[in-house]
Amino acid sequence: MSGWITVAGLGPGDDALVTPQVMQALEQATDVIGYIPYVARVAPRAGLVLHPSDNRVELDRARLALKMAADGKRVVIVSSGDPGVFAMASALFEALEATPDLIDTDIRILPGITAMLAAAARAGAPLGHDFCAINLSDNLKPFKMVEQRLRHAARGDFAMAFYNPRSASRPHQFTRVLEILREECGPDRLIIFARAVSTPDEALTTVTLSEATPEMADMRTVVLVGNAATRRVGKWVYAPRRAV
């Protein structure tokens, strides 16, 4: 039997947000690879081998998947959210590029509900106009690049979504992000901290930039920043379809 790799997005947490396409891939798999908490979301069954691994070993996971597919396994790499947004799909193609003899591996990428869209839906429609998605982690890029992108996003009046806003190892950087945003967007711009959306730990907080503090974000938070026209209506936050 010929092997394959499917990179599947499990969405933000609630199983009601997992697509039927992803469920079907999991039913056909012989092996599931991924970060520990994501693999824990897959129901065990006879004939399915689970391969949970720790954070920051994305390339190891990708290499394992390529090797197992070459051995005839049907491998699903699970990501939270969408696998193409700051997740496993890019890592798999990096590993593929480094192993030209496996270039014809049967690969499918299955989209998922990415965190910013689940968060936006809970808040209202803060991404209803042009927007940017930025990974604030500096693991794989210099923080200077983050800063430049923030300024371009603000000066283009994009709404913004931030992934990985803050970790224990770099708490000062998100402080700096808030400073830059206040400089560029002023104190009254709305910012939404959406933590663990669609899970039992879900919490949403909307404040102005002048009220925002770094402690409002952690690694389970997606942060959304409005554009110049973004406003509240009742308990909701939305970006009007018309530009200011």
Next chain:
Amino acid sequence: MSGWITVAGLGPGDDALVTPQVMQALEQATDVIGYIPYVARVAPRAGLVLHPSDNRVELDRARLALKMAADGKRVVIVSSGDPGVFAMASALFEALEATPDLIDTDIRILPGITAMLAAAARAGAPLGHDFCAINLSDNLKPFKMVEQRLRHAARGDFAMAFYNPRSASRPHQFTRVLEILREECGPDRLIIFARAVSTPDEALTTVTLSEATPEMADMRTVVLVGNAATRRVGKWVYAPRRAV
């Protein structure tokens, strides 16, 4: 019985990309409102009234939904893709803002697989690094703003996704978009034209900016533009996780 409104994303076309959460809302609905081709995707059943309407009447649809919910109906407004991305959610909140006596209407926004993520998954991982989503239509904003956002996105080295790139009424604008991209990103930058992804009409074309022509896009196309590091590996296109 008290009424409610759910704004639901049907994804890009394939029913295997509709979330269980959206299917459940459709099962509970008394009324479904939306643009004709999206309402056509909902299976008719006894007790369900379908309200298809033409394009560009988003506010009329939103007002109808608010009125019907106030009358006790259980209303689903269907959007393709994700309802918060250039779709019906913002229009609903605009209508809500204009009718303060309905501010307590029971509203839920249910996310969906938006076109750019379905397209990216088919292409590989072109949105695997920071990216922008831009609606190229000038129905609701001046084209000058589109041009400014393109330049900021390019100078920030964001990957880009364009919705509504080209219509019969404004064919010249996408020509101008390609000119701006060539100025800002050079001739060798990769651009992907993803048409009708996940439907029988699906077609993907990847070329360099120097090879791109306006006719490669129509209103059923999502266009993805790589960042400076985006490259091909075999038949795939991806953005490496590391910045250049």
